[in-house]
Amino acid sequence: MASPRWTFTDNSLATPVSYKFDINPKDGGSPTYQKNIEIQNTLAPGGKVLLYEGQDPVQTVEFTGTILEQAQYEAMILWFSKRHQIQMVDDLGRVYQIYITEFTPRRERAVHHYWKHSYSVKAIIISWVDA
Numbered sequence: 379m380a381s382p383r384w385t386f387t388d389n390s391l392a393t394p395v396s397y398k399f400d401i402n403p404k405d406g407g408s409p410t411y412q413k414n415i416e417i418q419n420t421l422a423p424g425g426k427v428l429l430y431e432g433q434d435p436v437q438t439v440e441f442t443g444t445i446l447e448q449a450q451y452e453a454m455i456l457w458f459s460k461r462h463q464i465q466m467v468d469d470l471g472r473v474y475q476i477y478i479t480e481f482t483p484r485r486e487r488a489v490h491h492y493w494k495h496s497y498s499v500k501a502i503i504i505s506w507v508d509a
Contacts, residue, residue, distance in 0.1 A: 386457050387465040397457060399443070400450050406441035407468050409503055437503040439476065445483065445495040454481055454497065463504050471509030476501040 384399040384407075414432040419425060445451050457464065458481035466474045480500040488494035 381469040382471070384469060385465075385467045387467070388460065388462075389465055390462050397453050401444050401446065402469055403441040403443035403499075405443075407439060409437045409439050409506065411437070437506075438500060439474065439503055440498065440500050442496065442498045445497060446488075446491045446493065448493045451483065451493050451495060454483070454499075458499075466501075472506060473509075474501075474506040475504040477504060 381402060384402050385396050387394055387396040412435050414435055416430040416432065418428045418430075420428060445454065458478050460478070463475050463477050466476050468474075478499060478501045481497065482499075483495040483497045486494045486496055
């Protein structure tokens with residue numbers, strides 16, 4: 379059984395527009411969890427370490443994949459070019475509201491796929507809901 383396709387959806391339009399990935403990303407796609415910790419040592423001999431926890435940093439998501447056709451390449455450029463948040467749904471059914479900050483295509487030589495690229499995407503997670 380094939381896994382569900384990742385999708386991008388632009389809900390800012392009167393009629394939402396979606397793009398289904400031809401090939402799901404092969405790597406990444408889960409949020410980055412991180413804490414914001416400040417560490418200080420006390421001056422007393424044998425003193426203890428003081429930890430201060432601040433507000434958590436903004437969560438991000440990164441993923442990598444493969445593009446085989448020109449239409450896929452142009453679609454990724456189009457979605458990167460949007461200047462507002464979009465919805466991303468992965469193959470696990472997790473729904474993210476993201477803002478894409480980086481799209482890095484790298485051309486690869488392939489005899490039967492002239493437009494073959496590997497790529498990486500970085501995005502800020504505005505909100506998300508598990509499946």
